[in-house]
Amino acid sequence: QQQVKQSPQSLIVQKGGISIINCAYENTAFDYFPWYQQFPGKGPALLIAIRPDVSEKKEGRFTISFNKSAKQFSLHIMDSQPGDSATYFCAASNDRGSTLGRLYFGRGTQLTVWP
Amino acid sequence: DAGVTQSPTHLIKTRGQQVTLRCSPKSGHDTVSWYQQALGQGPQFIFQYYEEEERQRGNFPDRFSGHQFPNYSSELNVNALLLGDSALYLCASSFVYGTSSTDTQYFGPGTRLTVL
Numbered sequence: 001q002q003q004v005k006q007s008p009q010s011l012i013v014q015k016g017g018i019s020i021i022n023c024a025y026e027n028t029a030f031d032y033f034p035w036y037q038q039f040p041g042k043g044p045a046l047l048i049a050i051r052p053d054v055s056e057k058k059e060g061r062f063t064i065s066f067n068k069s070a071k072q073f074s075l076h077i078m079d080s081q082p083g084d085s086a087t088y089f090c091a092a093s094n095d096r097g098s099t100l101g102r103l104y105f106g107r108g109t110q111l112t113v114w115p
Numbered sequence: 116d117a118g119v120t121q122s123p124t125h126l127i128k129t130r131g132q133q134v135t136l137r138c139s140p141k142s143g144h145d146t147v148s149w150y151q152q153a154l155g156q157g158p159q160f161i162f163q164y165y166e167e168e169e170r171q172r173g174n175f176p177d178r179f180s181g182h183q184f185p186n187y188s189s190e191l192n193v194n195a196l197l198l199g200d201s202a203l204y205l206c207a208s209s210f211v212y213g214t215s216s217t218d219t220q221y222f223g224p225g226t227r228l229t230v231l
Contacts, residue, residue: 006157034219036222041224042224042225043119043205043222043223043224043225044158044205044222045222046219046220046221049219089157089158091157101146101148101163101209101211101220102148102160102163102171102173103148103150103158103160103207103220104160105157105158105159106157107155107156107157108155108156108157
């Protein structure tokens with residue numbers, strides 16, 4: 001079963017707008033939540049990550065919001081640019097224990113930013 | 116500092132054949148994980164190697180096997196290829212602190228396998 005559910009499947013945003021991608025999880029043992037960006041023909045690249053002890057993390061134009069009680073987290077891309085057009089994956093893992101470092105990915109969101 | 120490297124970039128095989136994919140981890144990393152990414156899907160965990168042993172495994176058949184060498188590089192072998200094995204195969208490396216926690220995983224560019 002899909003351990004991490006991601007929406008929307010695709011997103012079209014105008015240049016300068018805000019892109020928002022949402023993810024939800026069930027396994028409360030997850031304690032690390034990264035977002036990866038993937039361009040066609042390339043491997044996923046780590047964008048930003050958060051742990052459950054904080055509710056928000058910001059790096060430049062990228063912000064993760066985390067709601068532990070709702071088991072949801074989201075990626076916000078402010079001032080979206082055409083160069084941000086890519087596929088974004090949320091993921092979750094338990095950094096400790098028997099599934100050490102194993103990443104569970106969402107299905108991905110294809111973001112298109114129109115100039 | 117080289118990141119994660121994988122070879123070959125592309126590979127075309129026919130059903131029933133066997134394939135070997137290779138991965139060199141990022142400098143300083145000792146753990147290698149392999150993922151399969153079907154077209155339009157998120158990566159799915161195959162297995163992870165640490166200290167030359169398979170540490171954990173995802174829901175993949177025994178046709179998928181691997182190896183880790185003393186220099187931490189790794190191979191993924193797939194036997195009796197099926198059409199459904201066509202995918203991008205990703206290698207990710209990380210550093211494990213003792214046995215209890217791991218650093219961020221970094222992905223290579225992947226090997227695109229096409230099975231005809």
